[in-house]
Amino acid sequence: MAKKIVEMEIEETIMELPDTKTLRLKWPEDYDPQFVTGQFITVYWPDTPKYKRAYSLSSCALDRGFYEVTVKRDGKMGTRIVDWAKQGDKLFVIQPVGKFNPVYEPQKHLICIAGGSGVTPFRGFAREATRRGLETKITVLYSVRTTTDIIFNDEFRALEKENPNFQFKVTCTRLAEDDPWSGRRGRINADWVKEFISDPAESVFYACGPNALVDNTEKLVLEDLGMPKEQMKTEKWG
Numbered sequence: 352m353a354k355k356i357v358e359m360e361i362e363e364t365i366m367e368l369p370d371t372k373t374l375r376l377k378w379p380e381d382y383d384p385q386f387v388t389g390q391f392i393t394v395y396w397p398d399t400p401k402y403k404r405a406y407s408l409s410s411c412a413l414d415r416g417f418y419e420v421t422v423k424r425d426g427k428m429g430t431r432i433v434d435w436a437k438q439g440d441k442l443f444v445i446q447p448v449g450k451f452n453p454v455y456e457p458q459k460h461l462i463c464i465a466g467g468s469g470v471t472p473f474r475g476f477a478r479e480a481t482r483r484g485l486e487t488k489i490t491v492l493y494s495v496r497t498t499t500d501i502i503f504n505d506e507f508r509a510l511e512k513e514n515p516n517f518q519f520k521v522t523c524t525r526l527a528e529d530d531p532w533s534g535r536r537g538r539i540n541a542d543w544v545k546e547f548i549s550d551p552a553e554s555v556f557y558a559c560g561p562n563a564l565v566d567n568t569e570k571l572v573l574e575d576l577g578m579p580k581e582q583m584k585t586e587k588w589g
C-alpha cells in the first residue's frame with residue numbers, strides 16, 4: 352500500500368541544546384494516523400523533494416495532533432533543520448513506520464542504551480509508559496560528553512519523579528576533573544549495564560543512533576553480556 356504523504360506546518364521549534372532542535376509538526380485536519388511509539392517519519396522540503404531523511408519520533412503515540420522530531424546539526428538535512436527551520440515553514444511528511452517499538456508487557460524491563468542524539472525515541476517510550484501508568488520497567492542509560500549535552504534532561508527527570516518504574520541514568524565521558532557532577536563518568540560498559548539487569552530473561556535491550564554507536568552497543572549486549580539476539584532491538588541511523 353502506498354505510504355501516506357502529507358504537508359505539515361512547523362507549529363513550534365524548540366532549541367533543546369545549541370546544536371539540537373525539536374520540530375513540532377502540526378497534523379492537517381482529517382489526518383488521523385495509526386502508529387506506535389518508537390517509529391520514525393521521513394521528511395522533505397517542498398523545494399528539494401528528492402532529498403528525504405528519516406527522523407525518529409521523540410513524541411509518543413498518545414500525542415495526537417502533531418509529531419515531534421528532535422534533530423542534531425549534522426550533514427545537509429540536519430543543518431538545514433537546526434539552522435533554518437522556523438515556525439510556519441512547511442515540510443512533507445511520510446507516515447510513521449518502523450519496528451523499534453517498546454514491548455509494554457508488565458514483567459518486562461526495557462533497558463534503553465543511548466549516546467548523544469540517539470536518546471530521541473526513548474522520550475516517547477518513557478512518556479507513553481508514564482501516561483498510561485504501566486508496570487513495565489524502563490531504564491535509559493545515556494552517555495554524553497558533558498552535562499551540557501543532555502537532551503530532554505528536565506523532562507526525563509520529571510518523568511522519573513512521576514513514574515516509579517522509570518529511571519534515567521547519565522554517564523559523562525569528557526567532563527573536566529574539577530567539575531562538580533556527582534554522577535557516573537566514563538563510557539557505557541558491560542559492568543554498568545549489568546547493575547540494572549535483575550531478571551535477564553525479562554530484559555529487552557534497545558540501542559539507537561549512528562551505526563558505530565549501535566554496533567558497539569550490540570557487541571556489548573550480545574557478546575560481553577551474552578544476551579540472546581531476540582532480546583535486543585536496534586535502530587541504525589546510518
Ligand SMILES: Cc1cc2nc3c(=O)[nH]c(=O)nc-3n(C[C@H](O)[C@H](O)[C@H](O)COP(=O)(O)OP(=O)(O)OC[C@H]3O[C@@H](n4cnc5c(N)ncnc54)[C@H](O)[C@@H]3O)c2cc1C
Binds near residue numbers: 404586
Ligand atoms: C530511522 C532513522 C531515524 C533517524 N532519527 C534521527 C533523529 O531522531 N535525530 C537526528 O538528528 N537524526 C536522525 N537520523 C539521521 C537523519 O536521517 C540524517 O541522516 C541526519 O540528520 C544527517 O542529515 P543528512 O543525511 O542530510 O546528512 P549528509 O549530508 O548526507 O551527511 C551524512 C553524514 O556524513 C557527514 N558528512 C557529510 N559531508 C561530509 C564531508 N565532506 N566530510 C566528512 N563527513 C561528511 C555528515 O556530518 C553526516 O554525519 C535518523 C536516521 C534514520 C535512518
